[in-house]
Amino acid sequence: MFIHQSSCISPQSTFGNIDLDTLIAPENNILKVVEPKYENIPLNILRRMGKAVRIGVGAALPLIEKANKLDGIIIGSANGGMEDCVKFLNQIIEYDEGRLTPTNFVQSTPNAIAAQIGLTTANKGYNITHVHRGLAFENALLDAMMMLKENNDATYLLGGVDEVSSYNYNLERLGGWYKKEKITGVDLYNSQTNGSIAGEGSAMFVVNNESAGSFLEVKAIKMLHTNDSAEVAAQLNHFNDVNGPHNAWLSGENGDVRVQPFYQACENNLTGDMAILHFKHFTGEHPSTTALALWLANRFFETKKIPSHFFKSTPAEKPIGSILLYNSGKGEQHSFLSLRAVEH
Amino acid sequence: MDRDLLKTELKQHIIKYLNLLEKAPADIIDDQPLFGDGLGLDSIDSIELVVLLEREYGIKINDPKDGRKIFTSIDTMVDYIIANRTK
Numbered sequence: 001m002f003i004h005q006s007s008c009i010s011p012q013s014t015f016g017n018i019d020l021d022t023l024i025a026p027e028n029n030i031l032k033v034v035e036p037k038y039e040n041i042p043l044n045i046l047r048r049m050g051k052a053v054r055i056g057v058g059a060a061l062p063l064i065e066k067a068n069k070l071d072g073i074i075i076g077s078a079n080g081g082m083e084d085c086v087k088f089l090n091q092i093i094e095y096d097e098g099r100l101t102p103t104n105f106v107q108s109t110p111n112a113i114a115a116q117i118g119l120t121t122a123n124k125g126y127n128i129t130h131v132h133r134g135l136a137f138e139n140a141l142l143d144a145m146m147m148l149k150e151n152n153d154a155t156y157l158l159g160g161v162d163e164v165s166s167y168n169y170n171l172e173r174l175g176g177w178y179k180k181e182k183i184t185g186v187d188l189y190n191s192q193t194n195g196s197i198a199g200e201g202s203a204m205f206v207v208n209n210e211s212a213g214s215f216l217e218v219k220a221i222k223m224l225h226t227n228d229s230a231e232v233a234a235q236l237n238h239f240n241d242v243n244g245p246h247n248a249w250l251s252g253e254n255g256d257v258r259v260q261p262f263y264q265a266c267e268n269n270l271t272g273d274m275a276i277l278h279f280k281h282f283t284g285e286h287p288s289t290t291a292l293a294l295w296l297a298n299r300f301f302e303t304k305k306i307p308s309h310f311f312k313s314t315p316a317e318k319p320i321g322s323i324l325l326y327n328s329g330k331g332e333q334h335s336f337l338s339l340r341a342v343e344h
Numbered sequence: 345m346d347r348d349l350l351k352t353e354l355k356q357h358i359i360k361y362l363n364l365l366e367k368a369p370a371d372i373i374d375d376q377p378l379f380g381d382g383l384g385l386d387s388i389d390s391i392e393l394v395v396l397l398e399r400e401y402g403i404k405i406n407d408p409k410d411g412r413k414i415f416t417s418i419d420t421m422v423d424y425i426i427a428n429r430t431k
Contacts, residue, residue, distance in 0.1 A: 044384055047363040101361070101395050102388055 001145050002214035002342065003205045004155075005063045008295040009033050009055040010201035012282055020299065021307045023282065025184050030164055031199040031284035040065070045120065048103050050081035052163040055202040056113035057120060060157060064121045067206050071154040072126030072147065073114045075161060076140030078133045078287030080110025083165035113161050126156070134329015135223050136160065137291040141337075142221055148209050159204040160291025164284075169198055177285070177330070179255070186281045186309060188255040196254035199284015203291035205298075211342055215302040218294075219243055219338040232334050233265040240324060243338035247274060248320040250293060250339075251312065252327030254280040259331045266326055275320060276313040277306065290327045290335060297323050301341040351422050361396045362389050374418045382417075390415060397421075402430030 011031035013019040024034070033055055038046055040061045041054075049057065056075065064070060085108035091100045106112065111129035118127045126147065130139035137160030144158045172178060179188075179195040188197060211217065220243045224235055240246065249270050253263040267276065283292045300306045300320060308315050325337040345353070355369035362385065376382040379390070390408075393415050397403040403425065405411055414424045 043366060044386070047365055048388070095399070099395050099398055102391050103363075106388070 001148055001207050001218045002211050003207055003216045003298050004214050005066060005206040006295050006298050007059045007063055008203040008292060009059045010283060010292055011199060023185050023309060026197045029179055029183050029197045031197060032164060033200050050084040050107040052081045052161055053107055053112050053116050056161040057116050059202045059204040060117045060159060063204055063206050069155055070123055070157055073117050073123060073157045074128055074140045074144045075114040075159045076130045076137035076288055077110045077113055077161045078131060078136040079162055079168055081107045081112055082168050084108040086167040134287045134333040135335055137288045138221060138223050138335040144207055152209055155206060155208040158207050160288035161202040162200055162286040162288040164198050164200040188281045191255050192257055194256060194258055196256050196285040199286045201283060201292050203295040214342045216298040217340045217342055219340050222336045224334050225332060227332055229262045229265040232262050233269055236266045236336055237269055239336045246322040246324035248277055248323045249274050250277045250323050250325040253278050254285045259328055262328045262331055277310045278312050279310060293325055297339050351418055354421060357396055357400055361392050372418060376417060378415055378417060401425050403428050
């Protein structure tokens with residue numbers, strides 16, 4: 001599967017004037033998206049959109065406007081519009097199950113993003129949303145790959161979206177998934193404490209089976225559920241043997257000492273000449289970070305440039321042509337992606 | 345409440361309930377149609393307005409046909425609120 005166009009709305013400068021060198025620091029350990037003006041979304045529709053829908057549709061529309069045809073929309077979002085969902089549920093209590101406003105309800109379901117993209121662009125093709133927590137985007141990606149196996153000439157919009165809402169932030173914080181001490185950026189990885197920094201964002205891709213014009217091929221994906229780091233490392237070794245070699249390792253490590261053993265166990269098995277990269281200081285942690293990591297990998301291949309802050313190891317001297325991406329959702333859900341640069 | 349004050353308050357509620365981010369109360373003309381070519385509201389907004397009347401003024405609208413007349417403009421809404429409000 002090849003990526004042809006991509007866009008990303010994130011806490012950093014990734015939409016419009018893209019600048020990966022400058023890091024925007026988290027505020028109170030939250031990296032919130034830098035939202036554009038959404039000039040291509042009609043105001044009457046925009047005013048009803050919650051943040052997840054806004055950043056999803058906002059990232060998708062420029063790609064759809066450029067795409068010749070689109071046979072479907074495949075989105076991964078663990079939480080969808082959680083802020084609107086909680087507003088709606090609170091109304092049920094506050095107004096004693098009386099008359100409720102429809103907008104919060106309409107915007108609150110995870111599939112509101114794919115549905116709104118389909119409605120806005122009058123796309124009547126395959127329209128689906130995957131919601132498998134930390135593997136939501138990965139399942140969307142697998143779905144796109146399977147659809148392309150069945151429909152060789154098709155083109156799909158693939159995306160991953162998740163927002164920080166006060167509700168899920170507070171719940172995750174109580175669960176110890178966000179750090180108590182202040183994090184300013186790459187110090188995230190040295191903190192030796194529980195939790196990470198919160199993040200949010202949306203990344204969209206136009207994908208098909210044509211290599212011409214693409215900079216990145218998604219060669220393979222694997223997902224597994226386990227809390228055994230040795231099992232993850234063994235599975236990664238097998239994945240690397242089958243799909244490798246790779247000359248860079250893009251790690252989803254997030255500074256949480258509870259999850260770090262999974263990343264460390266895998267990293268210990270890597271060959272010495274692989275460059276080691278990480279990205280959570282750039283995106284923050286949320287269930288769909290793999291989508292943003294994929295967007296970054298595509299950008300690295302396209303520009304043949306990787307800013308130094310992404311390197312955990314010494315920056316590579318040779319251009320990076322293949323990336324092994326590993327991300328873990330809370331040490332329970334794990335995904336590996338084999339990504340290759342397309343040479344022209 | 346004075347009619348002009350009620351109009352301003354109602355416009356503020358409409359902006360808040362319908363999330364009309366780009367509008368100020370002064371932008372909503374009293375006799376301008378709320379739907380269609382005027383303010384450009386649609387059917388989902390009409391349900392939001394039904395909820396607004398119930399929550400802010402204690403008015404229940406059970407027949408959607410009544411809404412068409414009541415929600416014609418700010419003037420018609422204010423007339424209805426003055427005649428029917430329970431809070």
